[in-house]
Amino acid sequence: MHAVDQSGEQDLLSRVAAGDEAAFTQLFHHYYPLLSTHIFRITRSAEDTEEIVQDVFFKIWMSRESLTGIAAFRPYLWVIARNRALNALQKMARERSNRAAYTQSFAETESPDHLPQLYSLIDEAIRQLPPQQQQVYRLGRQERLRQAEIAERMGLTVATVKKYMQLAVLSVSAYIRDKHLVSLPLVLLLCMRR
Template sequence: MTTNHLNSESELLQRIAGGDEAAFATLFNTWYPLLSTLVLRVTRSEMLAEEVVQEVFLKIWMGRESLAYVTRFKPFLWVMAKHMAVDALRKAASRVAREQAFGQGLAQTEADQEPDYHTLIDEAVNRLPPQQQKVYLLARRDRLKQAEIAELLGISISTVKSYMQLSVNAITLYIKQKAGLGVAILSILKIFS
């Protein structure tokens, strides 16, 4: 690589770090085809590769300020893309496993005459601590956004997120204990539908 190329790449990264959209478009157009090929080799799925490459460039743009400190962009890009491709494959494999477990759980649950989902969910929600219960009901029943809930209750968005996570975990655990894994999976899907 020539010194001139390194200087122009460094300058391009500095411009992007400063928010220059045209510089980012240049970077995107330069690296997109090669990166797509690399990610396609890892994922072996055109659709997944396309998603990963778009996420890589979105992540670069969202964290563009850090580009000012990148001295070797190609290795930086390759490592980021490889990690994101592997993560995407893991998520896809996990999703397939959940769908298979769901299918098996559904068949088993139907055979075992599952308990009423809504009753189990209501029982679990009633057992939540008061503040978690409020947050959960505002999010699920009233369909409020996290920012709206935070403002309404005078708490931070991170607290709302934390309460939601704790609530869903507690509800899932309760349903697992009362009805088994298959019903818990079905109930969780009901919670999020």
């Protein structure tokens, strides 16, 4: 795709702001390769890069009305993408740290004999979920699909998949916690590992 000059870009942004999907597609294809390279330098992960870039463009589409007020789109796009990438890296670091802490805590306090009972309880909790939440949870946690892949497979938006996953994890955690068998952190750890 050929370059978009400043005046052409402003026209393109105005069309996107008005809800023109063809203009959004053009904007996406113009910036996708550059933005992917920029984000990959931060994340060093092709999968994380893909998810972040999709999230960025999803955010742009959802707040498209504000595009008419942006004088320099490229710096705006880079800042949004950089912030998303840094947030993703911080989240991954927190998850690794939490996982390590919970694994250590589990090793010190729990017997491996309890695992079959706990996994059975998690399966029971999953069966209690509404059908779409259940499917999102299984695709994400058990088949290890990314949110964009789940959204495509199920015909949902990425935002809906995120919401269903959050609700499913909370429901599974609450179900197990209500059984008074394990602590919430351990439940979250086991939900992530399955």
